[in-house]
Amino acid sequence: MNEEQKSLLISSSSHFLPPQGVRLSYGTAGFRADASLLSSTVYRMGILAALRSLKTQAVIGLMITASHNKISDNGVKIADPNGGMLSQHWEPFADALANAPSPQDLVQLINDFVKEGIPFNGVRPAEVILGRDTRPSGDALLKAAKEGIASIVGAIATDMGILTTPQLHWMVRARNMGMKASEEDYFEQLSSSFRCLMDLIPSEKSNRSGPNDKLVVDGANGVGGGNLEVLLKQLNGLSIEIRNYGEDGGVLNEGVGADFVQKEKVVPNGFDSKDVGIRCASLDGDADRLVYFSVTAESNGKIELVDGDKILSLFALFIREQLIILSEEEDAKNSRQAHLGVVQTAYANGASTNYLKQLGLEVNFTPTGVKYLHEKAAEFDIGIYFEANGHGTILFSEDFSGWLVAKTKELSSKSKGSELEKAALRLLAVNKLINQAVGDALSGLLLVEVILQHMGWSIHRWNELYHDLPSRQLKVKVADRTAVVTANAETVVVSPLGLQEAINAETAKHSQGRCFVRPSGTEDVVRVYAEASTQEAADSLANSVAKLVDQFLGCSS
Numbered sequence: 001m002n003e004e005q006k007s008l009l010i011s012s013s014s015h016f017l018p019p020q021g022v023r024l025s026y027g028t029a030g031f032r033a034d035a036s037l038l039s040s041t042v043y044r045m046g047i048l049a050a051l052r053s054l055k056t057q058a059v060i061g062l063m064i065t066a067s068h069n070k071i072s073d074n075g076v077k078i079a080d081p082n083g084g085m086l087s088q089h090w091e092p093f094a095d096a097l098a099n100a101p102s103p104q105d106l107v108q109l110i111n112d113f114v115k116e117g118i119p120f121n122g123v124r125p126a127e128v129i130l131g132r133d134t135r136p137s138g139d140a141l142l143k144a145a146k147e148g149i150a151s152i153v154g155a156i157a158t159d160m161g162i163l164t165t166p167q168l169h170w171m172v173r174a175r176n177m178g179m180k181a182s183e184e185d186y187f188e189q190l191s192s193s194f195r196c197l198m199d200l201i202p203s204e205k206s207n208r209s210g211p212n213d214k215l216v217v218d219g220a221n222g223v224g225g226g227n228l229e230v231l232l233k234q235l236n237g238l239s240i241e242i243r244n245y246g247e248d249g250g251v252l253n254e255g256v257g258a259d260f261v262q263k264e265k266v267v268p269n270g271f272d273s274k275d276v277g278i279r280c281a282s283l284d285g286d287a288d289r290l291v292y293f294s295v296t297a298e299s300n301g302k303i304e305l306v307d308g309d310k311i312l313s314l315f316a317l318f319i320r321e322q323l324i325i326l327s328e329e330e331d332a333k334n335s336r337q338a339h340l341g342v343v344q345t346a347y348a349n350g351a352s353t354n355y356l357k358q359l360g361l362e363v364n365f366t367p368t369g370v371k372y373l374h375e376k377a378a379e380f381d382i383g384i385y386f387e388a389n390g391h392g393t394i395l396f397s398e399d400f401s402g403w404l405v406a407k408t409k410e411l412s413s414k415s416k417g418s419e420l421e422k423a424a425l426r427l428l429a430v431n432k433l434i435n436q437a438v439g440d441a442l443s444g445l446l447l448v449e450v451i452l453q454h455m456g457w458s459i460h461r462w463n464e465l466y467h468d469l470p471s472r473q474l475k476v477k478v479a480d481r482t483a484v485v486t487a488n489a490e491t492v493v494v495s496p497l498g499l500q501e502a503i504n505a506e507t508a509k510h511s512q513g514r515c516f517v518r519p520s521g522t523e524d525v526v527r528v529y530a531e532a533s534t535q536e537a538a539d540s541l542a543n544s545v546a547k548l549v550d551q552f553l554g555c556s557s
């Protein structure tokens, strides 16, 4: 690093001193905290994003969002060249950068880090594209990120404005693949592939129109509602009403949104008994999560939740159906056995895992956090991953995508209009529709809608695929949550000693009992998850284990 670069960093970073007495850490999905604490962290992540761009010689993304958390929070995450989360190898550097106490320490840290092969005078300058959600603190934080980027000599920052998190990740991926990457291109790709899937619906199934068939979407008062509206203008065949836009007086994520609906299992604001039976969906504040629900008859605000596990099951069924058609090709020498895999976390409802296994699918488990699920799913020709909370997507390997393109070409000359060709075209359209950078509520919603039409299913028919086991999630405040160490995709506690045995003993008391605990990566709590054959049993198991956690780890003051 030359002197010019060092002095630029010293002078610029002196405007962004870190908050006193707070240690920030790169959690499950980036930094998250009260927005008033974050300008120095975001500034420093601007630096990191520029360095990452130099290192990879590719475009990097920087997103300002705190997703489903309260409006006064904010956060920052980095998108790697493939559009996925920042490589885990860089997380310790991100932590160190965020917490360097003075400009001098910061420069020292960067200087040591770049010695390990970051080409400062490379052919290509650093390039970072930025986006933010609708939080009021976003504008100032975005400026801080830009200052960070500008403190790396020659770096280019492009502000894409207010976006959903998945849009920014999509743009990064598209840019680095040499494809068109504007917001319009995003909408165009989603809408054209959606239309293509609609055109491929078997004719006997495409009769489900009528007033009862509208979808009502809860936009969490975030960025997703408005974007969905833009998208809808480019589509036909879908009747969607959007509520909780954020412009009708509601507060971001307050009593609304996918996280609220999934955890509380009650209707979001703006929904009531008038909506009984209607197919409803809920996005989170930055539109990377999606769940469906319907309001039940003797309601009290209760809902039937159709969560990420069921979206995963629907996607898996549809993909599997197309793969079966393709594998029945008579000319066996040209057929290819695609390796389809699904990936879940321990939070997946046990009934969903059983269902997927019964379909003959390979089910894999990873720790919580999209970065782990995504990495695992990328090992398959087609990998489908979802967290129960509604974050997930489908990944097609490069190799399989190439095969699919060649196959559709071959079939279009050899057997135009055949079932075989339609199956291949459907997979190709899913490959375009689904956001393969990260989970995306908008592209996920379009895929759910078209698959339901393809199957001729109502939300109730879909929900009947299997019955969720009753479950309960609790949070326990402890003195030091990092004292809980887990193994086997977070299903077993290895430390503190004795806790797992105690959990086992409680779990054994309940029919179909399953329970695990883990430290949250985004909140200062230990999470408890319990499942059992009745709601009372799940509640009682969760409560007993929460007490155990408290006993073993001691309550904070």
Ligand SMILES: CC(=O)N[C@H]1[C@@H](OP(=O)(O)O)O[C@H](CO)[C@@H](O)[C@@H]1O
Pocket (backbone or CB within 6 Å): 028, 029, 067, 347, 368, 369, 370, 387, 389, 391, 519, 520, 521, 522, 523, 527
């Ligand atoms: C139980 C749960 O929902 N955990 C969430 C939550 O992580 P925790 O590490 O559990 O705080 O936030 C993550 C980021 O949004 C998300 O990936 C994850 O699924």
Ligand SMILES: [Mg+2]
Pocket (backbone or CB within 6 Å): 067, 068, 284, 285, 286, 287, 288, 289
């Ligand atoms: Mg989110």
